[in-house]
Amino acid sequence: MTVTSVHDPSHREALWELEDAFERGDLISVFGRCTVAYEGRAASDLGIGDRLLVLKPDGAALVHTDEGRQPVNWQPPGSEHRAAVREGRLRVRSTRTNPDETLTVRFERVHQLSAMAVTGGRDLTLHGSEEDLRTRILERPDLIEPGFEPTATERPSSAGPMDIFGVDADGTPVVVELKRRRVGPDAVGQLARYVRALREELGATAEERGDGGDDGGNGDDGGDGDDGDDGDDGDDSGSDAARDDPSPAVRGILVAPSITGRAAERLADRGFDHVALEPTPED
Amino acid sequence: MTVTSVHDPSHREALWELEDAFERGDLISVFGRCTVAYEGRAASDLGIGDRLLVLKPDGAALVHTDEGRQPVNWQPPGSEHRAAVREGRLRVRSTRTNPDETLTVRFERVHQLSAMAVTGGRDLTLHGSEEDLRTRILERPDLIEPGFEPTATERPSSAGPMDIFGVDADGTPVVVELKRRRVGPDAVGQLARYVRALREELGATAEERGDGGDDGGNGDDGGDGDDGDDGDDGDDSGSDAARDDPSPAVRGILVAPSITGRAAERLADRGFDHVALEPTPED
DNA sequence: ACTTGAATATCGTGC
């Protein structure tokens, strides 16, 4: 039998079953009326009530109520489970170190305890990720725009690896930033950093192209333009003329299913483009 | 009886119990051998294996394996659960809209099904949050430094609401940014945005205050003064002169239990201070 | 071990 199960056990009975299940490495589910106390990175106390306690052989512990996706209390994998009967009640305690954390569940009454030996079934395949989006574009670059040609993925730069690098129909370098779902202004900042990094890297070329790559205003401190900040502080308009250049040396394209209004504003400010595209084709 | 439980039920038997439990608004736990398919914001498929399915009356659904704190598949609250027997197997499906998402669990075999009517016990008290840290400082402002006086919390600015705003012993405006745990450079950037916004707002006043009054230091180790700036954000380069002013019109203080080395460098670059403080007093 | 960044993040709050 792969599953053991007891209904309305005594505390001592529940303890025996728990210890056996620990020994076998079972996945355990306990329904019962209990209090919960946690102390570690923070601290919390939960009064008496009906809850579901899940104990995993890898050390994870979860306390669920009847609401919410998140457990009301938990312990991450790597913790150690112990059970005991104290003051006539079943007490389950899960501890770990680094940081030191303790989760204690005290059962006033155990309604149902089940344990199952789990085998196999770890082959999860996830689709619709950012990688799918990249694959889709590499197979059909015209989804970005006619004439676009990808030349590298994860191309390194001083601002980190960029998702897709390529050239457009005019031979202008293009940085493509991929997001698998609707994005806000932060994604525009990320794209701006890559573009700036590439403009600096290709600076000489830009000069030759006669497009006046750098504005004369702050030419002295040449690496420190203020438009590439990560956060959302770039709201001051008109701080640079270069971004309004009609033919910038490097283009930026943000690929995402949709973008927020604020993000659209920033894209326009910087002269970047948005291409609406889903990780997988719509039905 | 508040708990119903069936061991090794037939698929039809399991269906009856499930539908009854849905009707009663029970918290449900199902052990069984199953496949899982999800389609929505992403898509995934999970081959056959032993898992624990948790169904909540608020619409949440969780599929847990024997590993990890996170469910391998799930559906958030607000979804609708339905059960049926198809092709001789129990099928549980949870759907929601906006976005459209579907989670389907097909049981080859149900080992154990339990359902419990949950009552009460929603009074969770959590300690050690950022709000605790704010409360602690407002009650004892001298923890920041002698003479510090908070004047507002969540004070608005063009960069968003700042955690605590106040004045130091010299009457200089102070922006305090709170973090409940160890922080990296991003927190310094956040603080810098607030300080810059306030400096702009109070610009005229700052010009007049050009006296030589300097802070007495707060006794912690002074940051090294190296200028090895990597310039990957440079968020306040616009007001360049103000940064090096020995008596800036606005001070910035980052309150956190500890900070990373890179964050310390940036703090020093911008002339900000760090105060080491926990959300709750150490024992 | 520390740091960085993504997630089907989730969850609250404010607009």
Place this chain on the structure above:
DNA sequence: GCACGATGTTCAAGT
């Protein structure tokens, strides 16, 4: 409903 920030975020990957 949308956007933004905090979370005992968790988690994987890179350094």
